[in-house]
Amino acid sequence: MRLPIDADYLAEKLQELLSIPSPTSYTDSVVRACSEELRRLGVEVELTRRGAIRAITRGSKRQPARAIISHLDTLGAQVKYLKANGRLELAPIGHWSARFAEGARCTIFSERGAYRGSILPLKASGHTFNEEIDTQPSGWPHVELRVDALCRDAVDMERLGIAVGDIVAVDPGTEFTDSGFIVSRHLDDKAGAAIMLAAIEAIQREDVTLPVDIFWLFSIAEEVGVGASALLTHDVASLVAIDNGTTAPGQNSSELGVTIAMADMAGPFDWHLTRKLVELCRENDIRFQNDIFRFYRSDSASAIEAGHDVRTALITFGVDASHGWERIHMHALRSCAELVTAYVTSEIQIRRDAMEMGPLQGFTTQPMGEAEQHDVSEEEVARVAAEEAAAQARRE
Template identity: 50%
Template sequence: MQKLAIDTDFLRNTMLELLSIPSPVGFTDEVVHYTCSKLTELGVPFELTRRGAIRATLKGETDRPACAVVAHLDTIGAIVRALKPNGRITMLPLGTWSSRFAEGARVTLFTDRGAYRGTILPLLASGHAYNEAVDTQPVGWEHVELRIDEDAQSVEQLRNLGVNIGDFIAVDAQPELHENGYIASRHLDDKAGVAALLAALKALIESKISLPVHFHPMFTVTEEVGFGASAILDERISEMVGIDIAIPATGQNSREHGVTVAICDSSGPFDYHLTRELIGLCERHNIQHQRDVFPYYFSDSAAALRAGFDIRHALIGFGGDSSHGYERTHLSALVAVAELISLYAQNGPVIARDRKAIGPIEGFPHQYKPEDLEPPAPLPHPKEFL
């Protein structure tokens, strides 16, 4: 097993190209085409579900049990909810994100007839008109509106422009890459994770390392609304690792450097054995890492379990400050994620028994051995209390 060198130029460029493609959940066809083109360039075969989730394959010595890694192509965004008499637009958020981060965003509105540029504004947007009320107005999606850069001061004018209920709104990423390694942008969740997965795949292909089992890089298109990897697995895949944003914040242990290994999210604990194997790979190969738990978080791999797949699942992440806003991470975190994924592909399944979906007790793992525990001290005799 080798710790592979990651092409950071490829990772950066791929991430920037992904960030330039609007892909709010439900409007992801173009980013699917882009990702398939990258897989084609790398020489990796793939197949798509009806809605555009991608399952690629690097062949190993056997296809059973197989391992998978998943990242998502969809982002947060919005959709037209209502046309207003003043020619502005009321929005419904796609995915879970605060209107605090929407205020001031430059966006593209996609209609059936074409696209328009615009800005999301608070209802009271000008201090020269509303004075201190600008600072005291409430926060919420009902308190913001979209102003498109067209002659539109009425519902009729919006309709004449082709604006309809249900039109998609994509928020500009506006990425900035700094020489010190920091990356600031909207939608690093999860386009930075996708770029890290593609960079790991490139390293594996160029190394020509033989893999013990089939390795499936997968890309989903509905993670932000909770479906994620619910329709892309098959019965040969016994375990899956998700790649997503980790959350550096007060009370959290995630960092913007190294890889964060999640132990638990809102769906419950991740698989004990697979999670510890990933931590072990980091320890044995000197990859900076930390553990964390996420009480308000849901991911692709958890969605697979809810869909009924009996797999071992885990989650790793790059620390991204200010999630679902102007996010920030560090290149070292993305490199660490890619390094860990390239090692995981070489590692093979964590439990050999998982080759079969169901079987006898033989080979089923232990989380601890009772004989290794110190026996509890005997309770004192009741007379000793007298």
């Protein structure tokens, strides 16, 4: 059952989450904000030692429980070296290109407090370096952080309390357009977290009784590969991750509707769970498309690698220029939230999943029969032949 999503609430929560700096390892503030909102929505909340969130909406049955996950951590950087010129060399947190860091405003979190600054290429002045500013290499060794404080050398930086290892948070630069587009850094995966909050709000508002317990998981180290590794309980039989889909040449993702991932670099997602999500889109008139991501992994991969025997799937909102100046559309966010509500309210199909181990009885089956084919008329054969001949003539 697809529930109505409050798009204004979704956008408001996304704006709030984006305004809180949260590079991996510096996530306490965003965890507190998200937890407070979950409690306001009436959801049970508990935290791991490091701050990953496990929230629970109770259903009619405890097992086989379902889990939805997104991550609150973002890309960022750390101070790698205090340079003799009074600037900072950086090491990235997560995998992102230094070319997207050039020109970024940022905050350095030191032991003495926060400082503002800018990330600049080593040759930043056209008046000094002329055409060399266009020919210098791109990469993390070729940028530096200029701190907005009196920093003439490394001694000055030490005096300010800046040290190797300090966390650097890059400003999101968020813009909501009248046409429904949202342009910002860190939409991966603050948008996924906002989608989850919007789905929970809809469930609470509509006073829906869920068939089984739902675990709402918010991880804090997905960008460095940890993700859901320490968040699942033995009750959880299926895990649906929400993250960004990559709208780029050669990809089938879209900035509209839901993009359902069929596989990522960790391999295919669960056949049954993925097709259930596809069918829910069809039944509930939710626009969708499928895609495969070759250089991408999500929270679900870390869960499997940690040894959790759960079915996994990934639903995404299409993002242009992922891990850079990202852009999404509200249509995709709303569609993802609608699919989440349709999934968590749907009946359990594989009841055997309530058991961690069990007999063959009740085990799933996948279709193996040959597909039905319709006879092709002579007219259809002639039409196709004519089209191929015309195409060949154009090529010649």
